[in-house]
Amino acid sequence: MESGSITFAFFLIFSGAAVLASVALYTRQPILIAYIALGALIGPYGLGYVTDLNLLSDIAHFGIIFLLFLLGLDMQPQALIATMKKASWVAIFSSLAFFSIGYSVAWAFNFAHTEAIIIGAAMMLSSTIIGIKLLPTTVLHHRHMGEMMIGLLLIQDVIAIFVLLVLLSGDLGQFDYMILGKTVIALPIFIGISVLVVKYILLKLIKAFDRFHEYIFLLAIGWCLGMAEAAHLVGLSAEIGAFIAGISLATSPISQYIAINLKPLRDFFLVLFFFSLGARFDLSLLIDILLPAIVLATLILIFKPIIYYGLLRNVSERKPLAWDIGFRLGQISEFSLLIAYVAAGASLIGTEASHLIQATAIITFIVSSYIVIFNCMTPIAVSDRLRRD
Template identity: 35%
Template sequence: MDPVLFDISIIIIIAATIGIIAKFLRQPAILAYIIGGIIIGPFGLKLIHDIDFVKNIGELGIALLLFVVGLELSVERLKKVGGSASLIGLGEVGLVTGIGFLVSRFFGFSTIESLYLGLILAFSSTLVVIKMLSDSRELDTLHGRIMLGILLVQDVIVIIALTLLLNTDVSAMSFAKLGLMGISLVLTALLSAKYILPLFFKKVAESQELLFMFALAWCFVFSGAAAYLGFSIAIGAFIAGVALANFPYNIEIIGRVKPIRDFFVTIFFVAIGIQIVPTLDRSLVIPIIVFLLIVLLGKPLIIGALASLKQYARRTSFLSGFGLAQVSEFSIILAMQGVLIGQISDNILSIAIILTAITMLLTTYLIKYDDIIYHKIGHILFFFNQKSAHDLSHIPGKLEDHIVVFGADHTGRKIVEAVHELGKRIVVVDYNPDIIQGLIARDINCICGDAEDPEILERLDLGQAYAIISTIPSHITNRAIIRNLKQHSQNALFFSVAASTDEALKLYEDGADYVILPAMLAGEKLSDVLRNFHNKNIIDVLRLRQIVELEKIRSHELIERHAPSLFRHGNDSGQKDLLKFWDR
């Protein structure tokens, strides 16, 4: 067999085999691929003939990875990040990079190596975090959205870092020239995408295969242009992706490119394993331990503290930082590029891989059991959200025969609307300050904070409440609310949501009066719609009714995003306009 075909075949076989084992053990696939590379590499079974060829193929994987990142970086997605997540992300990268740099210098690393190490520690894994949040159904929670926003900011920063660090000429003139060439490349891509590509896409989009090939050609045109101008091919691919991000066909392109991206990215991580020297300088052991402490303890504390400064509740701040306590696959890519151009030694790459392996391994368990860990240690995080509940609340002095609603996002919003329209006295508890600002604007009793915060619970007068409704997805939190309620009142009704049948039954055992399973309700609702499928008029009415409801929800979300700024600046006229718009 041809040596090249043999090498690729061996890589695919080992990646699939080790990947399946990792899947059964619930470990990140990236680690499996790196281990596979070590097994077949020069320090293992010595099965690879042309290591340079494998490295070059892996480079294509990074280009395609960044092409897809660019495709997903639409203007709408950037808007959704919000100012809070952006500031937290920028602050985290700046502080962790600075700490990592100083610690590295203390251990005797060179200035450029220390800068690389600081950045390596700062970035968290988009692949691992999204996978774990998706598995635990936390992608759409407040802390999930904050984490995704921070990761998006990190992705943008790592692209900038790759661009600047990989420029070997550090003179001011060189950076100015680099900046001009970079701006020219970006403008060329954006202007072409706006004025030229639409003419081609009308025809190209008629064929899925042609659309796929055209998108790849576009990617490689800018990868080649970037390489010609002295940038990495990955930077050119990213710019090409950003240019296509707002096209109506970007979803189809992403769907087509992802499988081939995954193939080449797999080869890239196997190639990293092939190049690893299994022996490690003993002098690096202590620095690695300190770097691990920075990632596992320092990074979560920094993110949590920054989130607290933005008035997020203790639980939200803790979970946002805790879930990002790992090193990113982009950190390995950054280190790999630094080694290739001779800026850093192989030791830095080895450190990056070891940190990534250990922290990714731990993250799978940290995110899985984050709620349990929070309930064990949350009370000692006194420096998270030191603001009193009085700082962001709207509650009368005395409450009686009232309804308490925990969580006012999505399901909770509908409940708040229904109870408010009935004229019942209501108190809303939510840990999202933007939602609370919006409720204050409508003169609805509310308080910002954690459902398990003793100070919050004390102000709710649970002993005098008529009913408590929890839309919080956390099973542990809902059980804690029931226990607290039973200590204050045996008469108040308790309604809750649950993610599974087992959780619902446990809540009933604890004394819940009624538990709702959203998945079951969705099935019942769809069944009701299907019973009328023969009557197009009824379907049209239901469709229009839902569109109106969705538009209303979107308006509420928009108001909640902008309400804080209206209140911060004491904008009375703005607040009046806000109330008129909301009532509409």
């Protein structure tokens, strides 16, 4: 995508996505698969019509930020705190189990020790985008299952931040504990400041000018992106900043109006995210990592639901809920892709290890989407019985 051709690139992406999405819906396939397939088809390793993936990835990152902001708007702080106390043990023990699976498979296929550690770390996480995009907003976000899923994903986000801090130090053995300490101290201060700003500034502005819908829209976007950037500056992730921005507004009576009006904007950026996921993958390297990727993805898809089920049952969750959460979180994460990119950029892993993580992400994203769409309530289910918005 050369300078001045971003309009042409967007034309290809969204027109192509519309065509493939139509085919997917007529053939009763998950619509997310169409976006990934389009990226592989017209990206730099396919026909080469769209090549500036760094720009698209930066733009697509907004989709994740808005997704977390909308999640926060749908949550009540008291319920989330209570749920996270229970979810913390599940998240920690499940992460250790998934790390062991990733490390063992990487070691069995003769990857270096450092590469095996990073591959294991990438397997610990589940996808916020897949898990939440396929979760019915009005049906489940206010139920216990939605609260438990979000609690698990938020704790995993903290784990992902820790892993990225280690990788960004440039050496697994030279971690900067000052950075970690700064992050741990910054989180409660950040939350406190956001609550005060909402209480004494934002809510007063909303009350004064709530009849001007355009102003409320701009205020919400500014608050979301401002908190995301502030979180990044203090060592947290932009995603956590956006979530805190949303949950601090959740008690406002206008929160649902904001959530409804931002959904189209979120979906616009998420199309770009899944497109860039398919476009980033170098198909020419697939033959070198195909077998370990299939083995690793198969183990993740089998054992993630089972491990989540066992741990959730151990904290007294009902059987149907435990299985439902297990299948919805039965893939690896977009943070796993970020771990692969950062580790490869720091020369901690080679190209094959990076592509193993990427291939495993794509396989688990696709298969997990099929499992959820054909068996669970979701906004894009192919069955009318399961379709819930």
